[in-house]
Amino acid sequence: MSYAIEMRHIRKEFPGIVANDNITLQVEEGEIHALFGENGAGKSTLMNVLFGLYQPDQGEIYVHGKKAVINDPNEATRLGIGMVHQHFMLIDKFTVAENIILGREPRKHGILDLAKAVKLVKELSEKYGLDVDPNKKVEDITVGMQQRVEILKTLYRGSDIIIFDEPTAVLTPIEIQELIVIMKRLVKEGKSIILITHKLKEIFEACDRCTVIRRGRNIDTVAISETNPSDLASMMVGRKVNVQINDAPYEPKERILEIDHLNVLDSRKVNVIKDLNLTVHGGEILGIAGVDGNGQTELIEAIAGLRKVRDGSIKIGGRDVTNQKTRKIIEAGLGYIPEDRQKHGLVLDFSVGENMVLQTYYKKPYAQAGILKNKVITKKAKQLIEEFDVRTPNEKTLARSLSGGNQQKVIVAREVDRSPQLLIAAQPTRGLDIGAIEFIHGKLLEEKKKGKAVLLVSFELDEILHLSDRIAVIYEGHIIDIVNPKETDENELGLLMAGRRKGGA
Amino acid sequence: MKVNAFLKKINWMTLLIPVISVVLGLVCGAVIMFAIGYNPLLAYQSIIESIFLQPYYGGETIRAMIPLVLAGLAVAFAFRTGLFNIGVEGQLMVGWFASVACAIIFGHLPKFILLPMSVVAGGAAGALWGFIPGLLKARFKVHEVISTIMMNYIALYTTAYLIKNFLYTEGERTPTIPQAASLSSAFLANLTQGSRLHWGFVVAIIAVTAMWFMLWKTTKGYELRAVGFSPDASEYAGMNVGGNIILSLTISGIFAGLAGAMEGLGTYQYMTINSAFTGIGFNGIAVALLGLNTPVGVTLAGALFAGLQTGGMTMQSNAGVPVELIQIIIALIIFFVGSGYVIKWAADRLKRKGHKS
Missing domain, CATH: 3.40.50.300 (P-loop containing nucleotide triphosphate hydrolases)
Known part of the structure; x- marks a missing residue:
């Protein structure tokens, strides 16, 4: 035949x-x-x-x-x-x-x-x-x-x-x-x-x-x-796949991210974040569920200092970072895995090694008196490539030539390695395969166990239900409800995401 | 050991395009000469002989290289950070003027103060001429191609006005600068049988090294390259994108301004009232392109263009070929560099054919 x-x-x-x-x-x-x-x-x-x-x-x-x-x-x-x-x-x-x-x-x-x-x-x-x-x-x-x-x-x-x-x-x-x-x-x-x-x-x-x-x-x-x-x-x-489960006990620590009555305009000057309040504690993963376009992007950008806050305040680790420069906020303890990894997460024409120090290149031990210490950077890159299993010929390879999963691993390696108090993960596994998803979920859970605060934004309800300790549902720019993942299901979340409150009509 | 490792690092394919372009340019030039009845071999022979065997032409080649390399660095530096500086011409002119003006106004100062001061004045004027388009781009999103072209015209007529009204002397030019500000040297002139070779080549060497060091060894250079490749990712990483755009065009302007200062303090010792652009700034774009925007590449490309221009003059006397043909050959080389894609494609094709047989 x-x-x-x-x-x-x-x-x-x-x-x-x-x-x-x-x-x-x-x-x-x-x-x-x-x-x-x-x-x-x-x-x-x-x-x-x-x-x-x-x-x-x-x-x-x-x-x-x-x-x-x-x-x-x-x-x-x-x-x-x-x-x-x-x-x-x-x-x-x-x-x-x-x-x-x-x-x-x-x-x-x-x-x-x-x-x-x-x-x-x-x-x-x-x-x-x-x-x-x-x-x-x-x-x-x-x-x-x-x-x-x-x-x-x-x-x-x-x-x-x-x-x-x-x-x-x-x-x-x-x-x-x-x-x-x-x-x-x-x-x-x-x-x-x-x-x-x-x-x-x-x-x-x-x-x-x-x-x-x-x-x-x-x-x-x-x-x-x-x-x-x-x-x-x-x-x-090529091996047994372990689905990562959030099995570490939920023991919320001090407040890491505090958002108080936040109002943010989008690029068309429409108020997309309306009076939003949210707190994320150390040692927890807070998942934000919602239909695309309900203010998730603007919320994250406001936290990261990439978008002007019109009203309200944002604190990280007790420090007011409202409308601060992005670098200041990063130094205050923000780690950020952006939604668009190729556009925002990596300089594609930089090598993997150069991308590993994208926020820290000017600090010790990577630089001294304005001069880069390329040997230290290379050593760090090699260590992270090994530790995070980034499949690349070597640290000199351009980020552009890696597969999507490996690009994401570079970003996760860089952000997690800085050990930020607050880690924002926006759609961290979109377009990735099972092996990479498993790996990244594992890393997010590790951060929780280390007592860090993780803010997870995802359109995949499975992912949110799987990883979160609490789920905040965002609808038309404010948090409509916060639910316990163990006491909810996709149906209830679906209704909330469409703007219908529990119990109410 | 070390040399081997270095050779391995070079990406031969990227080197192929400039080299093939130069060869093709020369071959096409030869065909044209042949077609109109000249002897191309004799012409090329006279270029090579004059540059390498006659000290005068050798000296003039290096002299012509100095502003070309600096202008090439200016374009390449901006390119590396994602910006297209077409304003090198204007930055060069204000640099030229500022260095000459500084030399004349402070003519009473001793050499060890006046000379460095005049060089710095040239660089500073170029920096200002780069800073303005940088600011316009960072603050108001004015495209740098447009604003730098406009700045070229402002430079052309402003320098002409200033010379005419404040520093005018017979011959439509400024007075000659005092010896204390001059880069020229009797020693170098004697060495090269009376060429205009001057100490400016030291400045060019420093500039080549400085560009390499700045871009690849400093944190600022890292930032500039990051912003050049991806302004978005740089912003997300906490870098000041606008500030880096301004800085990049300012530094680019310094290189261009120095190129002008070299002409003013070295080659000519004065500045004429220009009715048209000098062309060095525009040739800088070609030099940067052929040199793949690397400091070493710019140096080599600058040497090639300077050699062709200088040696081309002997072509006329020895082979009867009009000197203008050199401009055609240079244009052809640029054309082939621009068609790099076609060369790559042809190389791929050849490789495939090789596989099949």
Whole structure:
């Protein structure tokens, strides 16, 4: 029997790292095949080989049983392989139809035939149940719809093998469900799908079989019906996965963060934080639950001195830090794991070592009289890389070239190592795989045990329920209620997040 | 051992682009010469012979290098911190003027005070001319490309006005500066058979070292580079982004101002009323680009341009090639550096082909 795609013994080496080492992937006709592995395991490299962006050093590729040499993406397209990228390749100012036909425009007498394009797109979207409006501009449609445009792009080019590169990373829960329905429909229409992911839930909801890779090597290919989540997870990580539980006793100590009647304006001068009161004690993790856009970002920015406080006060460790400079607040004992790790957490073009001292470079022992002590910095970086298991060739590697999980580990290492009284963690595990999530949760719990105050902001209710000692629900800029995680559940939290108080209507 | 470790550190691919650009520029220049009936081999031979074998041209090359390297450092420093300083030209002019004015006004002071003072005056004027666009950017978000271009014109006409009204002498220029402020040296001139080589090369060497030291060895340099790469992350880490922008353009301006001072106190010993830009500041952009914004690279690129310009003069007498052709070759080199992406792509292609066969 021939496979839709068969990649045999693929090896791909980059300077200093073997990204793919003898990997074999066999995708049957008409199945949804998961390619499962941690960040940096080599999934993307393998798919880039298949899509013609990289040339393999060794190994062979067969498409529908025929040997193929794929030199560039055009060749891949010709062979019927299409890719839905994680970061969409769309032109915002163009309409949906224009984006889809781009590069293969239907013509009439040599002139672009837009009416035909719209018709073609409509036909395609009806055939596969992909609901889009061909005449809308891409900038005006939702992220989920943009992804459908990407799928239509591959279909328009005649793909029958579609690669989805971590497609759910950018989607809301409802959009994820819709995507799974779409993928099943595509398979029913005779397409074969490769789904790159590190999320177990999706694999069990959508896929038929699953190939697990770890550190560039093949681990196994299994039928989903014959396995279970915990087996797959340990296969991916290479050891038993321990879910981190907040089992240390809850013994709140002195008040570390005290927020009193806080009012903050957002960039449009709207009062987004209204009369907010909140206290976080040493030795506790306080989780802030809430729907995105209810003032979480502004609250954290105000604490960190990145946004002006209009009214009210913020104290860290008893010291008033309201409207102080960020550096002063950091020196007063703030550690901060920002939500956007690439934009705010790291200088991507700095080395890992340089990033490790981003707030402390001017202090002893890293500097003296304005002169950097590069030896001390390197030594510290090496120690943190070791201690926090950052997978990087060495401390001189640019932060940009690390995987997302390892970038986050650099930030966590830096912040935790400074031993701040208050640690703010904003969406600390977004987009990370199980191994990295487990690691970061463990570090947050360690901080609690050390008697530090941890303020955790997350849109993942699981995470909040799992780690918090108390949960504060934020709604329209103030704390609507504080609940005990042991006495609540997702339903109650959901209601509070929508602005309905306990007991009340 | 040490040399080996150093060689390993160099990223050969990044070095490839400037080197290939220079080679391609020279080859294209040769093709053009050949096409219009000159002998390119003879032309290049005369450039190389004059620079390396004739002390006069060797001295003039180093002399021309001094302001080019300083201007290149000015552009490169700002680049390193994420800013595009097109105002080097203007900063250079005010530096030139300030150094000459200082030398004339305080002409009665002894050399060991007057000379350093005049050099500092040039640097300070350049610093001011960099500080203003920096302040505008940090406070009012005025893009530095726009404001520095405007500052160039202000510098051009302000210096002309000041010379005309306060320091005017016959020949549309300032009087010659007193010996006590001069960088020129009979010793260096004799050594190079009468070239205008002056002590300014010491200043250039100090500046090259200073840039390297500042950016990679000091905490301020760390901060400047961080802000250059990512203003957002720097702000989150507690750095003062606006302050660093101002500082960066000010330091850049110092380098440019010193370049002007070298011309005023060394090469010419006076300043003429300029009706157009000197071009050194703009060439500085090219030097920085070709030198990959590193101090050593800027020095090498400055040497190349200075050598071409100086040696180019002999090309005319020995091979009959018009001296303007040198400008074309320089332009071609810049063009190829700018198309670095294409060179990279071609190199990749070649590598792939190699794999297949």
